[in-house]
Amino acid sequence: MADDIFKQFKEHSVAEFFKKNRQMLGFSGKVRSMTIIVHEFMTNSLDACEEAGILPEVFVQVEELGEDHYRLTVKDNGPGIPKTHLGKALGQMLAGTKFHRYIQQRGQQGIGAAACTMFSYLTTGQPAKAISCHKGKKLTANISIDFKANKPVVQEIEEVPTEESGLTVISEYKDVRYERSNYGVYEYIRRTALANPHCSITLVEPNNEKTAFPRSVEANPPRPFEIKPHPLGIGTHDLLEFAKHNKESKRISSFLQETFARMSAGKVDELRALLPTMDLNKNPQNMTWEEAEAMVKAFGQLRWVSPAMDSLVPIGKGQVEISFRNIFNPDVLVVTERTPKVYRGGIPFMIEVGIAYGGGIAAAGKKGEVMRFANRVPLLFDSGGCAITETIKTMDWKRYDLREFEDEPVAVLVNLVSVHVPYTSAGKQAISNEEDMMDEIKFALMEASRGIQKYLSGKRRANEIATKRKVVNRYVQQLAGDLSTLSGEKKAEIEKKLLDIIEKKYGEEDEENEGGDEKKGEGPNANENSGSVKKPAEKEEEGDADE
DSSP: OHHHHHTTOOOOOHHHHHHHOGGGGTOSSHHHHHHHHHHHHHHHHHHHHHHTTOOOEEEEEEEEEETTEEEEEEEEOSOOOOHHHHHHHHHSTTOSSSTTOOSOOSOOSSOHHHHHHHHHHHHHSOOEEEEEEETTEEEEEEEEEETTTTEEEEEEEEEEEOSOOEEEEEEEEESOOOOOSTTSHHHHHHHHHHHOTTOEEEEEOTTOOEEEEOOSOSSOOOOOOOOOOOGGGOOHHHHHHHHHTOOSOSSHHHHHHHHSTTOOHHHHHHHHHHOTTSOTTSOGGGOOHHHHHHHHHHHTTSOOOOOOSTTOOOOOHHHHHHHHHHHTOOSEEEEEEOOOEEETTTEEEEEEEEEEESTHHHHTTOOSEEEEEETTEEEOSOGGGOHHHHHHHTOOGGGGTOSSGGGSSEEEEEEEEESSOOBSSTTOOOBOOOHHHHHHHHHHHHHHHHHHHHHHHHHHHHHHHHHHHHHHHTTHHHHHHHHHHHHOOOHHHHHHHHHHHHHHHHHHHHHHHHHHHHHTTOSTTOGGGTTOSOOHHHHHHHHHHHO
């Protein structure tokens, strides 16, 4: 019987696996699938443009061909893809420029574009049409996937000279649907424009309605740079893999310094003292599992400088403010940016939060809106299992005068920036519950919320003063008449003096209410200082993490 069982033993490619399990890539609903496809192509376009130093211009058109049947065109002005890499970039799983690099990018797996090509081929039987303009040549090709081999199938159509640059992908899909909802393409692009003010995006919807999201910042963000892995962020198997693929260093000591961040000659000497029986002069490819395990344990016993934090590029406070005011024009906006931290011992990350209240948010009917981002990419789905959502649920919003968060005209933006985002699945729509990250998200929310609290408490105080003034003014004429009868003074003069007393009393309170925060540089528009003053209870709660 055992022989019969193993007659069915077969090997399968990663493409075959995802063909059967496309829901793991996010293709699990008609509206969601359409949004995920746009998401994958747009993130690739933005990454390519920024890495080439080009201000991104992205054009997206959705055409309805039938019931739940659409043609999607995504075009960018990036550097295009070379002929030798075009097929693999769009038609091979786990092939690309991202998975193996330790650098902040929107994509990080090398699956997304190929997954869209796969989904197109599975639902319509049609290949994706790619038009790549790269270094003076315009290549047009049809691309599909050989699932058994996880290889691209490329049919070249033509190659002609051109002065353009960029990539256009035209593909058809069934089992998808376009809707203007909180989970649709329009909302995804709106949020992308919010987090990427340097990008110009044009959307043409199935009804031919054209919407432009013009750039509001005329410069790309600083380019993140690739960093080496930190010793505290690796395991035994990782260390052996690095050693196995090392081709340059002939000694373990030099291999460590060339491969890992913060690994100096002094640190190697400290390792020697902790590992007296281990020969650090031997070839790293000869390192055993036991030696690697002992070395990883020794890493944890040493004191390390944190990994380079300037490798992280957030949206930026100024850019968030510009975007929020362009899209929402709120009454008050507070943006805060936490200092970089590390998680899992050696992976750098940082959190930025923007909270906007009133104004255009109320006019748009938005209430308690939470906008999650990872490296500037909107996360529309799987919110229930996301670290950002879980952290927001733990916030005591009443403490900040947001009595019923879900019913308040408030929008909260949370952006996680990291060289490695710990997504919960290949669909990249939710962040795992890393404790260090959740702490930082909460502290950033607290800082921004204090600025909103100042505004709301000031607004409430102004309403109270106005109400008191109105109530007291009701009795001025009656009181002036009674005093005139008792004193013999003219009623008009008494009424004028009473009004002067009221104006002086409540006018001073108005000035104190409006100027109190600004004197400290903490008014509703003083976003640079938001969160700089903490209540005693919050100081205690935040102290440990800041230390």
